[in-house]
Amino acid sequence: MEQFDLIIVGGGPGGYVAALRAAQLKMNVAVVESTHLGGICLNWGCIPTKALLRASEINHMLHDLGTFGFAADNVRFDLEKVVGRSRAVSRQLSRGVAHLLKRAKVKVFDGRARLAGRQGDVHTLDVTKDGKAVATVGAKHVILATGARARYFPGLEPDGELVWTYREAMVPKEMPKRLLVVGSGAIGVEFASFYRNMGAEVTIAEVADRIMIAEDAEISAMARKAFEKQGIKILTSAKVGPLDKKDGTVSTIIETPEGRTELTVDKVILAVGIVGNVEDIGLEGTKVQVDRTHIVVDEFARTGEPGLYAIGDVAGAPWLAHKASHEGIICVEKIAGRDPHPLHPLNIPGCTYSRPQVASVGLTEEKAVATGRKLRIGRFPFVGNGKALAMGEPDGMTKTIFDDETGELLGAHMIGAEVTEMIQGYVIARTAELTEAELKETVFPHPTISETMHESVLAAWGEALHI
DSSP, X not given: OEEEEEEEEOOSTTHHHHHHHHHHTXXXXXXXXXXXXXXXXXXXXXXXXXXXXXXXXXXXXXTSGGGGTOOOSSOOOOHHHHHHHHXXXXXXXHHHHHHHHHHTTOEEEESEEEEEEEETTEEEEEEEEXXXXXXXXXXXXXXXXXXXXXXXXXXXXXXXXXXXOHHHHTSOSSOOSEEEEEOOSHHHHHHHHHHHHTTOEEEEEOSSSSSSTTSOHHHHHHHHHHHHHTTOEEEOSOEEOOOEEETTEEEEEEEETTEEEXXXXXXXXXXXXXXXXXXXSSOTTSSOOEETTEEOOOTTSBOSSTTEEEOGGGGOSSOOHHHHHHHHHHHHHHHTTOOOOOOOGGGOOXXXXXXXXXXXXXXXXXXXXHTTOOEEEEEEEGGGOHHHHHHTOOOOEEEEEEETTTOBEEEEEEEETTHHHHHHHHHHHHHTTOBHHHHHHOOOOSSOTTHHHHHHHHHHTTOOSOO
């Protein structure tokens, strides 16, 4: 049996980053990955979807050239090349992860790992590939970073042809003319944006009473208005009936408080959440607790079983790559005897790369009100920002929520162009525990859309200058 200081099961954004940090801390590390280094995020999620969305934004702009004084005839796209570029970006980055791990002297096993018991304080794992034994390995510390997969419900099962998960939605062979997206979280909204920008008729069905339920209600309402202006049909408080597949189309009945909608589409994308990959990894007989398909951990990613840890999607919400990476670093540093700060969930930014983009950190207004504090809320619209107007992106808003007594930034919420690039400013402010005093005194460059961040802070105290 080959032994290591640390074995990481899963080579996604949590697992490979944890391995690199452990190597920096002079640990002897192994990663077991069954499919692709970089995980779902790099191969079938964050990265390839952004490549697709970029292509769809270009397609949208090419059909809006008159706004900027240009004209072009016979504008068209080659879907095979659009998808091919997306896959090429993923392949390049996956090879990059392999190179980083090799340079860090992290041993990578190609296969599936299963816990096989303990010998003293050493966890043993069996690694197999296609049912054949690859290796038996052991380590005092094991991090489970097995990720998650798409959730689906009875009557709404994917078939890979007419009913898609995110995997099929990223590699379409032809562009559907009519599309139903079930679910309006980040995944659903991003695919709705992509396909609408590429010319498809898109309907979103959401079981909650509003779209993007994790976001501030005011931002959610603005997003809905923007999507509907683009031609996306949105049904909320919606119950999607069984899917009837016939003659290459899918028909269903969607019930809402306003009535029944009969819909026939070419494709359906299911985006109704994820479930953790906790099966067949040997948790039986351990003290690991699983709650609704997610492994229960403490603030340092420790499970109930000594020497066994879990990070990323398998360890629960929020299901974000940057959360997984940071959890991996914290976990490894704790194992190494360092004193890392626990990850504060309210300091984890959320980003949706739709058109318009949405980004946030901290408490929504509703949750801030529920704390019982006296609040100061500032808002600044993009229409009052010179750079946004020059870019042709006047639709958007930056919203900040402060504790009136202490000046603590409780939450920040943004919708509009490039807000996913700017939210980090507020994340730094929350992490550093800055108040409105420091944010007011911060110099923001002109002309930039980031000036809306400053103006929103000023607006919370009735001091906005450009509105």
